[in-house]
Amino acid sequence: MPTPTSTTNPTLQIGPHTVQPPVVLAPMAGITNAPFRTLCREFSGGKGLFVSEMITTRALVERNDKTMQLITFDASERPRSLQLYGVDPATVGKAVRMIVEEDLADHIDLNFGCPVPKVTRKGGGSALPYKRNLLRAILREAVAGAGDLPVTMKMRKGIDDDHLTYLDAGRIAVEEGVRAIALHGRTTAQHYGGTADWEAIARLKEHVPEIPVLGNGDIWSAEDALRMVRETGCDGVVVGRGCLGRPWLFADLVAAFEGGTRAGAGDLGGRGTRPTLREVADIMVRHATLLGEWIGDESRGVIDFRKHVAWYLKGFAVGSEMRKRLAVTSSLEELRAGLDGLDLDQPWPTGADGPRGRTSGNNRVVLPDGWLKDPYDCAGVGEDAELDTSGG
Numbered sequence: 001m002p003t004p005t006s007t008t009n010p011t012l013q014i015g016p017h018t019v020q021p022p023v024v025l026a027p028m029a030g031i032t033n034a035p036f037r038t039l040c041r042e043f044s045g046g047k048g049l050f051v052s053e054m055i056t057t058r059a060l061v062e063r064n065d066k067t068m069q070l071i072t073f074d075a076s077e078r079p080r081s082l083q084l085y086g087v088d089p090a091t092v093g094k095a096v097r098m099i100v101e102e103d104l105a106d107h108i109d110l111n112f113g114c115p116v117p118k119v120t121r122k123g124g125g126s127a128l129p130y131k132r133n134l135l136r137a138i139l140r141e142a143v144a145g146a147g148d149l150p151v152t153m154k155m156r157k158g159i160d161d162d163h164l165t166y167l168d169a170g171r172i173a174v175e176e177g178v179r180a181i182a183l184h185g186r187t188t189a190q191h192y193g194g195t196a197d198w199e200a201i202a203r204l205k206e207h208v209p210e211i212p213v214l215g216n217g218d219i220w221s222a223e224d225a226l227r228m229v230r231e232t233g234c235d236g237v238v239v240g241r242g243c244l245g246r247p248w249l250f251a252d253l254v255a256a257f258e259g260g261t262r263a264g265a266g267d268l269g270g271r272g273t274r275p276t277l278r279e280v281a282d283i284m285v286r287h288a289t290l291l292g293e294w295i296g297d298e299s300r301g302v303i304d305f306r307k308h309v310a311w312y313l314k315g316f317a318v319g320s321e322m323r324k325r326l327a328v329t330s331s332l333e334e335l336r337a338g339l340d341g342l343d344l345d346q347p348w349p350t351g352a353d354g355p356r357g358r359t360s361g362n363n364r365v366v367l368p369d370g371w372l373k374d375p376y377d378c379a380g381v382g383e384d385a386e387l388d389t390s391g392g
Contacts, residue, residue: 010022010229010235010236010257012049012180012212012214012235012236013212014049014107014150014152014179014180014212015107015148015149015150015179016148016150017049017079017106017107017150019048019049019236020047021047021048021236021253021254021257021258022212022214022235022236022237022257023044023047023048023049023225023236023237023239023250023253023254023257024048024049024050024051024182024214024236024237024238024239025037025040025048025049025050025051025238025239025240025243025250026051026154026182026216026238026239026240027051027052027053027054027083027109027111027154028053028240028241028244029053029054030053030307031053031244032050032051032052032053033052033053033070033291033294034072034073034074034077034290034294035287035290035291035293035294036247036287036290037050037052037074037077038074038076038077038290039247039283039286039287039290040243040247040250041076041077041250042247043247043248043249043250043251044250044251044253044254045251045254046076047250047254048250048253048254049079049081049107050077050081051081051082051083051109052070052071052073052081052082052083052105053070053083053390054083054084054085054111054114054390055067055070055071055082055083055084055085055095055390056084056085056086056386056390057084057085057086057088057091057092057094057095057386058086058088058091058095058386059390060084060095060098060099060390061091061094061095061098064390066390067390070390071104071105073105078106079105079106079107080104080105080106080107081105081106081107081109082099082104082105082107082108082109083108083109083110083111083154084096084108084109084110084111084142085110085111085114085119085124085125085390086110086124086138086386087122087123087124087128087134087138087386088386089134089137089138089140089141090141091386092110092138092141092142092145093141093142093144093145094145096108096141096142096145096146096149096151097145099146099149100145100146100147100149105149106149107149107150107152108142108146108149108150108151108152109151109152109153109154109182110138110139110142110151110152110153110154110178111124111125111153111154112125112126112128112129112135112153112154112155112156112169113125113126113154113155113156113182113184113216114126115156115188115190115191115363115365117366120188120365120366120367121366121367121368122368122386123367123368123371123378125188126155126156126158126159126187126188127159127188127365127367127368127371129155129158129165129166129168129169130158130159130163130165130371130372130375131371131375131376131377131378132165132168132169132172132375132376133376133377133378134378135169135172136172136175136176137378139151139153139172139173139176139177139178140176143176143177143178150179150180151177151178151179152178152179152180152181152182153169153173153178153180153181153182154181154182154183154184154216154238155169155181155182155183155184156183156184156186156187156188157183157184157185157186157187157197157200158187158188159187159188159189159365159367159372160187160188160189160365161187161189163372164187165375166183166200166204167203167204167207170183170204170207170208170213171207171208173208173211174208174210174211178211179211179212180211180212180213180214180235181204181208181211181212181213181214182213182214182215182216182238183200183201183204183213183214183215183216184196184216184217184238185197185198185199185200185201185215185216185217185218186217188365189363189364189365190363191363192241193363195218196216196217196218197217198215198217198218198228198231198232199232201213201215201217201228201232201234202231202232202233202234205232205233205234205235206233212235212236213234213235214234214235214236214237214238215228215229215232215234215236215237215238216237216238216239216240219237219238219239219242220242220353220355221242221249221252221353222249222252222253222255222256222257223256224242225237225239225253225256225257226256226257237253239253241355244308244311245308245310245311245312245313245314246311246353247283247287248275248283274347274348275348276344276345276346276347276348277316277342277343277344277345277346278344278345280312280313280316281339281340281342281344283312284305284308284309284312284335284339285332285335285336285339287305287308288301288302288305288332288335289301289332291304291305292332298331298332299330299331302329302330302331302332302334302335303330305335306327306328306329309323309326309327310323310327313326314352315348315349315350315351315352316342316346316349316352317343317346317349318342322338322341322342325338326338326339
């Protein structure tokens with residue numbers, strides 16, 4: 001294990017971009033769109049790095065309408081961080097050159113961590129690093145096409161415990177000029193179940209000391225983030241499910257890394273206290289409002305917001321009928337009225353932190369036929385393996 005690391009005012013350098021504190025919002029399909037990034041960034045005071053939803057390279061080069069909306073950044077977003085998914089090196093190269101030539105982003109992250117079957121069955125996401133030569137070819141094309149833009153990558157430990165790839169992938173990344181690596185301490189087979197293996201993050205940091213390593217997995221509070229850095233020696237943290245229904249977690253993270261408000265205390269309005277249900281309700285309406293403005297339709301924005309309702313209300317005393325009512329609202333007026341019908345004076349509930357979002361584990365991994373026969377041969381993987389839609 002590495003020597004314990006100081007967590008006071010650490011700095012993460014990704015190419016020309018200084019990320020202080022070293023806190024990154026993980027790309028999440030259908031979640032980390034511009035409105036949610038705005039909300040998280042507001043709580044962080046503009047500190048940290050906030051990554052877009054997964055953008056497929058094929059959809060980008062073909063200028064798919066949905067994809068072009070997903071790569072639209074708010075004027076206040078700097079650096080603009082865009083995550084790409086691709087399986088074909090040539091298509092990845094085209095997408096990266098398009099980003100550079102049209103000034104679409106300031107940082108490119110490559111997705112080698114997605115475990116969902118529609119991605120892995122194409123040989124993409126967390127399945128791809130098993131094919132070492134294919135991984136190298138994609139990274140080489142991306143880095144060559146990116147010019148001065150830093151390229152990073154996010155990955156998992158491997159396909160399963162018998163097919164671990166993260167150490168080989170980390171070394172290939174260093175050799176091909178990748179500027180930082182984020183490791184989710186789970187395999188594809190685990191999906192989001194079980195406990196993240198933080199020791200793997202420590203091993204990767206020792207294996208590739210040349211570049212920053214970021215840890216991901218089971219960060220539910222700022223205290224978790226500080227502990228991960230101390231225990232693994234990683235250079236920063238990537239937060240995904242921990243901020244679902246908790247965008248104010250980024251206020252906690254900034255305060256904790258800067259040595260201010262105690263970790264996990266919540267910092268709404270500078271009071272250093274966890275939010276009451278009234279404050280949570282106001283944030284919910286703000287989130288839904290931003291979605292409506294981004295989509296250009298209030299009703300569609302509120303409908304898109306529905307998936308967040310249960311995450312925001314976790315732990316609060318809200319009856320099942322009211323939860324159902326809030327989950328079918330289709331206007332801001334309905335949403336506000338439903339929330340006003342709750343006991344908004346409820347304090348932050350005990351036990352409201354902890355796992356949210358997907359928690360399934362021990363899944364059968366769906367891979368292309370014969371994928372595991374040879375970790376180097378990548379015959380048969382080409383443009384037709386590219387997904388044609390973005391967002392996961």
